[in-house]
Structures are given as structure tokens and as C-alpha cells.
Amino acid sequence: MRGVLWRLAGSLPALVAVIVVTFVLTRVLPGDTATYFAGPTASAESIAQIRAALGLDRPLPEQFWSYVQALMRGDLGMSLTTGQPVLVDLVNRLPASAELTLVGLLIAMGIAIPLGVLAAVKQGSLADHLCRVIVTAGVSLPVFFTGLLLVYVFYYLLGWAPAPVGRLDAFATAPNFVTGFYLIDAAIARDWETWQSAAAQIILPACTLGLFALAPIARITRASMLAVLGAEFIRTARASGLSSRTIILTYALRNALLPVVTTLGMVFSFLLGANVLVEKVFAWPGIGSYAVEALIASDGAPVQGFVLTMAILYVVLNLTIDLVNRALDPRARHS
Amino acid sequence: MSAVLDVSDFSVEFRTRSGIVRALDRVAFTVRRGETMALVGESGSGKSVTAYALLGLLDAAGRITRGRAVLEGVDLTAASPSELARIRGKRAAMIFQNPRAALNPIRPIGQQIADVLRRHAGLSRRDAMAGAIDMLKQVGIPDPARRASAYPFELSGGMCQRVMIAIAVATRPALLIADEPTTGLDVTTQAVVMDIVAKLAAETGMATILITHDLALAAERSARIAVMHAGHIVEDAATKTLLANPRHPYTRRLLAATPTAAGSLAALRSIPGNLPDLRRDDLPPCRFAARCDRRLPGCDAKLVWRTIEPAHRIACWNPA
Amino acid sequence: MSSSTLRHARHVVSENPVTGLALLLFAFFVGAAILGPSLAPYDPLASNTMRALQPPSALHWFGTDQIGRDIFSRVLVAARLDLGIAAASVALVFAMGGFAGLASGFFGGWVDMLVGRIADTIMAFPLFVLAMAIVAALGNTVPNIVLATAIINFPLYVRVARAETVQRREAGFVDAARIAGHRDMGVLLRQVGPNIMPIMVVQMSLTMGYAILNAAGLSFIGLGVRAPTPEWGIMVAEGAAFIVSGEWWVALFPGATLMTAVFCFNLLGDGVRDIVDPRRRT
Numbered sequence: 045m046r047g048v049l050w051r052l053a054g055s056l057p058a059l060v061a062v063i064v065v066t067f068v069l070t071r072v073l074p075g076d077t078a079t080y081f082a083g084p085t086a087s088a089e090s091i092a093q094i095r096a097a098l099g100l101d102r103p104l105p106e107q108f109w110s111y112v113q114a115l116m117r118g119d120l121g122m123s124l125t126t127g128q129p130v131l132v133d134l135v136n137r138l139p140a141s142a143e144l145t146l147v148g149l150l151i152a153m154g155i156a157i158p159l160g161v162l163a164a165v166k167q168g169s170l171a172d173h174l175c176r177v178i179v180t181a182g183v184s185l186p187v188f189f190t191g192l193l194l195v196y197v198f199y200y201l202l203g204w205a206p207a208p209v210g211r212l213d214a215f216a217t218a219p220n221f222v223t224g225f226y227l228i229d230a231a232i233a234r235d236w237e238t239w240q241s242a243a244a245q246i247i248l249p250a251c252t253l254g255l256f257a258l259a260p261i262a263r264i265t266r267a268s269m270l271a272v273l274g275a276e277f278i279r280t281a282r283a284s285g286l287s288s289r290t291i292i293l294t295y296a297l298r299n300a301l302l303p304v305v306t307t308l309g310m311v312f313s314f315l316l317g318a319n320v321l322v323e324k325v326f327a328w329p330g331i332g333s334y335a336v337e338a339l340i341a342s343d344g345a346p347v348q349g350f351v352l353t354m355a356i357l358y359v360v361l362n363l364t365i366d367l368v369n370r371a372l373d374p375r376a377r378h379s
Numbered sequence: 380m381s382a383v384l385d386v387s388d389f390s391v392e393f394r395t396r397s398g399i400v401r402a403l404d405r406v407a408f409t410v411r412r413g414e415t416m417a418l419v420g421e422s423g424s425g426k427s428v429t430a431y432a433l434l435g436l437l438d439a440a441g442r443i444t445r446g447r448a449v450l451e452g453v454d455l456t457a458a459s460p461s462e463l464a465r466i467r468g469k470r471a472a473m474i475f476q477n478p479r480a481a482l483n484p485i486r487p488i489g490q491q492i493a494d495v496l497r498r499h500a501g502l503s504r505r506d507a508m509a510g511a512i513d514m515l516k517q518v519g520i521p522d523p524a525r526r527a528s529a530y531p532f533e534l535s536g537g538m539c540q541r542v543m544i545a546i547a548v549a550t551r552p553a554l555l556i557a558d559e560p561t562t563g564l565d566v567t568t569q570a571v572v573m574d575i576v577a578k579l580a581a582e583t584g585m586a587t588i589l590i591t592h593d594l595a596l597a598a599e600r601s602a603r604i605a606v607m608h609a610g611h612i613v614e615d616a617a618t619k620t621l622l623a624n625p626r627h628p629y630t631r632r633l634l635a636a637t638p639t640a641a642g643s644l645a646a647l648r649s650i651p652g653n654l655p656d657l658r659r660d661d662l663p664p665c666r667f668a669a670r671c672d673r674r675l676p677g678c679d680a681k682l683v684w685r686t687i688e689p690a691h692r693i694a695c696w697n698p699a
Numbered sequence: 700m701s702s703s704t705l706r707h708a709r710h711v712v713s714e715n716p717v718t719g720l721a722l723l724l725f726a727f728f729v730g731a732a733i734l735g736p737s738l739a740p741y742d743p744l745a746s747n748t749m750r751a752l753q754p755p756s757a758l759h760w761f762g763t764d765q766i767g768r769d770i771f772s773r774v775l776v777a778a779r780l781d782l783g784i785a786a787a788s789v790a791l792v793f794a795m796g797g798f799a800g801l802a803s804g805f806f807g808g809w810v811d812m813l814v815g816r817i818a819d820t821i822m823a824f825p826l827f828v829l830a831m832a833i834v835a836a837l838g839n840t841v842p843n844i845v846l847a848t849a850i851i852n853f854p855l856y857v858r859v860a861r862a863e864t865v866q867r868r869e870a871g872f873v874d875a876a877r878i879a880g881h882r883d884m885g886v887l888l889r890q891v892g893p894n895i896m897p898i899m900v901v902q903m904s905l906t907m908g909y910a911i912l913n914a915a916g917l918s919f920i921g922l923g924v925r926a927p928t929p930e931w932g933i934m935v936a937e938g939a940a941f942i943v944s945g946e947w948w949v950a951l952f953p954g955a956t957l958m959t960a961v962f963c964f965n966l967l968g969d970g971v972r973d974i975v976d977p978r979r980r981t
């Protein structure tokens with residue numbers, strides 16, 4: 045338990061770094077916030093006024109302090125495009141992004157881990173070759189392009205998937221809010237029609253993300269499985285006559301999963317970025333498309349809020365990965 | 380005493396990129412109930428390959444090319460992989476050097492023993508765990524019920540080797556192969572570990588093959604010693620006979636290099652010449668010939684194993 | 700390059716024909732980047748509304764877009780910009796990350812700590828999101844895309860350069876140079892620098908594909924390069940609207956070209972790694 049608290053404290057520097065960088069990006073670098081707010085036609089005088097009103101004429105440490113205070117209050121500013129506080133927008137849209145990312149990750153792990161295991165256990169087999177191809181091709185896929193390809197094939201050509209218009213088709217209504225994940229909320233409400241609509245809508249974008257995350261997970265699974273299969277304790281297990289099922293699943297895979305879990309940190313880094321692109325392609329109403337819309341409208345506050353949210357999310361995910369790792373690895377618990 | 384394991388004409392080859400390695404050539408020996416036999420030789424002489432090949436643990440490149448190895452009436456060379464998996468850990472078990480690395484790092488040690496009991500004795504989860512705790516007690520681990528939930532990294536090397544032994548003998552195998560079981564342990568722990576093996580062997584009538592490069596250990600712990608050189612067993616005799624009256628030139632050199640019989644790897648290396656390259660197509664019949672000072676013209680024609688006295692076999696035309 | 704390296708390179712290529720294919724593609728892309736504008740059959744910016752959204756034909760190999768521009772010409776001309784951005788960012792991060800890692804591993808102490816902190820801070824962000832933030836803050840220009848792409852790769856380069864330097868430093872020949880009276884900076888640049896070069900070249904070729912993807916991704920969401928400049932990411936974004944109505948060629952050709960380019964550079968990166976550092980082969 046103390047270890048867990050220690051690890052929590054350990055993620056503080058990352059959090060501080062994230063806040064400082066976000067602050068620096070918004071205040072110090074060119075692209076003056078006051079000019080931004082005043083609009084292109086503003087006079088120097090009105091810019092100075094806005095500057096004073098925003099507190100931008102005060103010394104930097106002071107500005108940073110008021111920035112941190114605002115963050116503490118949950119004040120991320122107002123969105124010019126939606127007219128809502130950025131925090132409200134983000135909270136409303138975050139579940140959409142989270143659901144998409146998680147489903148994508150589940151799809152990727154569901155395919156990549158068995159594939160990587162198979163490739164390692166049966167070296168030189170079809171699965172091994174498939175794994176190699178996926179690993180090399182997978183990292184070369186521009187995620188926005190694969191998304192479009194899937195839309196073209198499965199929506200336009202085959203008509204299997206619905207139009208890429210967001211989380212639900214036009215005839216469905218959002219289920220009552222419980223978790224914000226439509227698949228879970230609709231299941232709780234036993235509203236299977238809505239569930240089906242939500243599932244149909246999420247499948248293509250989630251597969252796009254999944255395809256993207258497939259390569260790194262399959263590669264690390266294969267590599268770490270190969271390493272573990274060569275370990276001395278596997279030889280012991282074989283010498284003890286344990287069934288190959290026990291050897292591969294209980295002995296090898298559990299050990300091989302430790303590096304896989306650690307690598308998920310890197311996978312999440314890519315996945316959260318790819319999420320922005322996929323949301324744009326599929327008009328997915330998450331925080332990524334929110335940020336892209338704000339970028340196009342030169343609306344600063346939502347972009348800052350988005351970057352901060354993503355970074356905090358990433359810190360939290362890394363923390364979770366660490367805790368999962370501790371749960372899986374007794375050695376990590378004791379160090 | 381009846382033979383637990385009878386190996387005859389046993390040959391193993393490895394197919395590698397740089398050619399076929401003739402790792403074992405017509406190896407033959409017998410181990411009887413309750414007996415401890417030592418396989419002694421330099422590294423690369425084929426001691427471990429013998430053990431791995433017997434239990435079907437060779438990697439894909441290795442295969443048994445001829446011979447028989449009969450364990451309690453079952454020919455291991457003719458057994459299918461799944462039959463071998465049923466025999467391994469049940470009727471023939473193995474312990475390894477570097478015990479900490481040889482245990483699953485993230486599985487409680489009690490669980491690892493229980494896994495073997497569940498597989499081979501068909502015990503329930505609960506009974507297997509009770510059996511595991513009992514085994515921990517038998518190998519002298521204090522407070523076994525609590526230690527059963529410990530992980531290998533929480534135990535000393537000696538304790539880990541006791542756990543390895545517990546895993547190996549949990550199902551009361553007829554044969555235990557101990558592959559350099561004391562390497563990496565300190566001297567007192569070595570003695571304790573070997574005592575435990577001896578005690579369990581005495582209690583259950585288990586036969587033991589002790590694989591070691593340490594002639595002193597072999598002399599102290601085994602009733603018989605088989606000396607290996609480059610994939611051949613060159614001399615096989617009762618320990619007393621072998622130490623007092625070695626006949627093969629290689630054995631003599633081994634002993635001469637270790638006057639007090641306190642042989643060690645460093646001492647074995649002091650024998651002039653190297654092991655021959657086993658990939659050569661024109662391997663001489665006697666693989667020691669190039670290093671031998673008693674070589675005769677006939678040595679280049681054919682290698683024969685001769686029983687010169689009861690239970691004393693050598694592979695030499697011109698024994699000392 | 701010594702003759703044995705050459706022989707090894709030939710061995711790697713002959714053993715893995717895919718690397719040969721990648722080399723061919725590489726030559727093709729470099730050719731397009733250099734000669735593209737003079738080879739393009741049409742002006743990449745010239746619109747012709749009479750011929751808007753034409754499917755591929757003998758006249759327009761890749762078809763035309765919504766305002767009748769020739770997609771083949773645009774894809775061809777875009778090679779210079781896309782590959783240029785990626786090459787520039789890789790060169791920049793090679794200089795920044797390579798030097799920082801070198802100094803960090805060589806001097807240790809506070810230099811090491813500072814560089815480590817900077818790298819950690821960058822790693823605290825999801826990388827693409829950080830790149831978005833940098834371009835959004837610094838302004839929507841091509842140099843800023845280059846910079847952002849370089850920055851997000853910085854930690855990787857630092858780590859590799861640092862690890863190699865520490866290894867070399869411990870190898871002892873740096874001490875020898877110091878004893879011989881060379882000043883630290885000189886030792887750093889002349890003795891250690893060239894020694895870590897091969898591994899850094901591997902790193903560069905391995906990250907080139909990612910740099911292309913990253914820049915195109917930024918353009919896709921409207922950052923950096925602006926329409927009507929021909930660039931693969933923007934062209935895919937423009938074509939996205941037509942995918943649902945069946946005009947596949949508008950997005951497909953720039954997208955497939957982008958994908959092929961990234962694939963080619965990734966294969967090449969693997970090939971270069973096999974040649975320079977066979978141990979890391981997986």
C-alpha cells in the first residue's frame with residue numbers, strides 16, 4: 045500500500061511538468077493571447093486593455109500562479125465556438141473519446157496478444173509470418189487514411205457499416221447517463237436497439253484505432269514471449285512434464301505479459317494521438333474532434349484544455365499501468 | 380538390484396548451420412534402484428545433452444539417431460512427445476543449476492510444486508497445495524505453510540534449490556537427474572543440498588544421475604562414475620575402482636591433474652589439447668586419440684567398449 | 700564504408716529481398732522529391748471546374764479533385780514537401796538529441812539531470828498531442844511542424860545517444876584521450892561523436908517514417924501546411940468528404956502514396972539497422 049502511495053507521488057513531477065509546459069505554450073511563446081482575443085482588427089490600445097484585463101501584463105510567476113489557481117477551480121476558460129466553459133465541453137465529450145480508445149485497445153489486444161503468442165510458439169509458421177507482416181505494415185499505416193479506406197469499403201462499397209456520423213445513427217437517442225459509455229449505458233438500460241446502433245457506429249473507428257495499435261502490441265508480445273520461452277524456468281516446467289497448455293499460458297504468457305503491460309504506456313501515447321485523427325475522420329464527438337474544430341476556429345482555450353486533459357489522462361494511464369504491473373509482478377511490489 | 384534406467388547405443392545429433400554436430404555417440408550405461416551414478420566430464424562433453432535427450436527436452440535441432448533408453452520397461456526413444464511429457468516429472472525428474480532462474484519468478488513456490496502434483500497425481504487444488512507444503516517440509520524448508528506463498532526472489536539460492544528438489548521429487552520419481560545441482564551455491568549449502576537428495580533417494584529408492592564437472596563431488600556422492608569425453612563414455616566403473624585404478628588414459632589424466640581427487644573445472648582444463656570439433660565429417664573413431672599419449676595404430680580403425688573387469692567398462696585398445 | 704561493411708550490406712539485401720524493394724522505392728521517392736515539379740504533367744495548382752472529380756483516366760492518371768486539379772501532379776509535387784519536412788525534422792532532432800545525449804552521457808551530473816528532465820517532460824505528453832500543441836502555440840507554419848516533429852522525437856534520440864556514450868566512456872579510450880591532454884569538448888565531439896554515429900544513423904532511418912506520418916497527420920487536421928499547397932495529408936483530408944459518395948480516388952492516391960513512403964522508409968530503417976547493428980534484429 046505504501047508502494048502505491050509512493051508511486052502516486054512519483055507521478056507528481058510529470059503532472060507539474062505538464063502544467064508548466066501547457067502554461068508556457070499558452071503564455072510565453074509568440075501567438076499573443078491578447079491579440080488572439082482582440083481579433084484581427086483590434087487597435088494596439090484595445091490589445092493593451094485586453095492584456096491588462098487578462099493579467100498578461102503582470103510578471104510571469106504571478107501569471108503562472110493565477111493559472112494554477114484557475115486550474116484548481118476547474119476554470120479552463122470559455123470556448124468561443126460553443127459558448128460553454130471548456131471544462132463542461134470536455135467532461136461532456138470525454139466519455140466518447142474514452143469509449144472509442146478503450147474499444148480500439150481491446151480489439152488490438154484481442155488480436156495482437158494471441159497472434160504474438162502463436163508467432164513465438166510456432167516460429168516460422170503462418171502465424172509467425174502474418175505477425176511479421178502486420179508488425180512492419182502496421183506501423184506504416186496513416187491512421188486517418190486507414191479509417192477512410194474502411195469507410196469506403198464497409199460503408200460505401202459493401203454497405204455493412206453505417207455512415208460515419210458519430211456515436212449513434214439519426215434515429216437513436218442517447219441512453220441515460222451512467223458511465224457515459226453508450227455500450228455500457230445502453231446495456232444497463234436494456235435498450236438493445238440503442239446498443240446495436242452504438243455498436244454499429246463504434247466498430248469502424250475502433251477497428252481503425254485497433255489496427256494502429258496492433259503492430260506494437262504484437263511485436264512486443266512476440267519478442268517477450270520468445271525471450272520467456274527460452275528462459276530456464278520454462279525448461280524446468282517442461283522437465284516437470286507440465287502440459288503445454290500450462291507451460292504456455294500459465295508459465296510463459298503471464299511472464300511475457302509484464303513487458304507487454306509496460307509497453308502499453310507507449311501504445312497509449314500513440315493511441316491518444318491517433319484518436320484525434322480517427323475522431324475527425326468519423327465525426328466522433330470526442331475531445332479530439334473538439335480540439336480540431338477549435339484549432340480551425342483559432343479558439344485557444346479549448347485547445348489548451350484539450351492538451352492538458354490529454355496529458356493528465358496520459359499521466360493517469362501510466363500510473364494505472366504501473367499499478368497493474370505491481371499487481372502482476374511480485375518483484376515490483378517489493379522493490 | 381534392478382535397473383531403473385538402461386541406456387544402450389544412444390546417439391544424438393544436432394543439425395546446425397555449420398554442419399551436423401555428433402553430440403553423443405553410442406552412449407551406454409545402467410542405473411539401478413537407489414543407486415547414484417555420476418556423469419563426469421568437461422563442459423561440452425555431452426553430459427547435459429544426455430540428460431536432455433533422455434527426457435525429450437532437446438531443442439528442435441537435436442534428435443536421437445539410434446539406441447534405446449529403457450526407463451522402468453518403457454523405451455524413451457520410442458515414446459511420443461505426449462507420452463514423454465507424462466513420464467517427465469512423474470517417473471523421471473530433473474533439477475538444474477542456478478536454481479533461482481530455474482523457478483518461475485512470478486508464481487508462488489508452493490503453487491509451482493502443486494502444479495506438478497495436479498498434473499501427475501491428479502490431485503485437487505487443495506490436496507495439491509497440502510502436498511506441496513508437505514514437500515517443502517521434507518526438503519527442510521522452515522515454516523513451510525507460510526513459505527509456500529513466497530516467490531523465488533524472496534528466497535536464498537540454497538532455499539530455491541530445495542524448492543527445485545521438492546518440485547522434482549514431489550511425485551516420487553524412479554529417476555532423478557541432477558544437472559550440476561550445486562553450481563553457484565556456497566560450500567555449506569552444497570553439502571546440505573546433496574544431503575537432502577541423498578536422504579530422499581534412500582527413503583524412496585530413487586535412482587540418481589549426478590551430472591557434474593566436479594570430480595570431488597562425484598567421488599563423495601556417487602557409487603559409480605561414468606567419465607564422458609566428446610560425446611563418448613570413456614570409462615565407467617565403481618567409484619572406488621575408478622579412483623584407485625583408472626584405466627582409460629583420459630581418466631588417468633583427470634585424476635593426475637587432481638592429486639587429492641579434489642578435481643575442479645580449472646584442473647580439467649589443464650589437460651593438454653582441446654575437445655575435437657564434433658562437426659567434422661572425418662571424426663576419428665576415438666575422439667581422445669589426438670590428445671592421447673598411448674595411441675596405437677589400431678586406435679584410428681575402430682572404437683570398442685570393453686568390459687575389463689566386472690562392472691568396469693572402458694573405451695580403449697591400450698589401457699593403462 | 701569499408702569493404703566488409705559493403706559485403707555485409709550486400710548480404711543483408713540479398714538475404715532479404717524486401718530491403719531491395721525498399722531501396723527501389725526509396726530511389727523512386729527521392730527522384731520524385733527532386734524532379735517532381737518538372738515531371739508533373741499539369742500545374743498542381745491549376746483548377747479546371749469543367750473537369751472536376753474525374754475518375755482516373757489516361758489523361759489524369761489519378762483523376763481530378765473537386766476543383767479539377769490533376770491529382771497525379773499534386774501527389775508527385777507533394778513528395779518534396781512531405782519528405783523535406785520529415786528529413787529536416789530528423790536532421791534537427793539528430794543534431795539536438797544527439798548532442799544533448801552525448802553531453803548527458805559524457806559529463807553526467809547536472810547536465811545529465813537537466814537533459815533527463817527535459818526528455819521526461821516531453822515523454823509526459825502523448826506525442827502527437829504535444830506536436831499539435833506546439834504547432835498551435837508557435838503558429839501554423841511549416842518550420843513549426845519541423846520543430847514539433849523534432850521535439851517529440853527528442854527523448855528517443857537522447858536515450859540512444861546517451862546509452863552509447865556511457866558505454867564508450869566506460870570503454871576507456873575517452874580517458875586515454877583526456878590523459879593525452881585533449882579538452883572535454885574536443886574529446887566529446889571528435890572521439891565519442893563519430894563512434895556513436897552508426898547507431899544514430901540507424902535511429903534516423905528508423906524514425907523517418909514516423910516523421911512523415913506525424914507531419915502528414917498534423918496537416919490532415921489543418922495544422923502546418925495550408926491548402927492549396929499540395930501535401931499528402933491535406934489531400935487526404937480534402938478527399939475525405941468524397942469517400943462517402945464514392946469518389947475514392949481523391950483520397951486514395953495521396954493516402955496510398957503516403958503509406959507507401961512510410962512503409963518504404965520503415966523497411967529501409969530495418970535494413971539499415973540490420974547492416975549496422977545485426978544484434979538488434981528481431
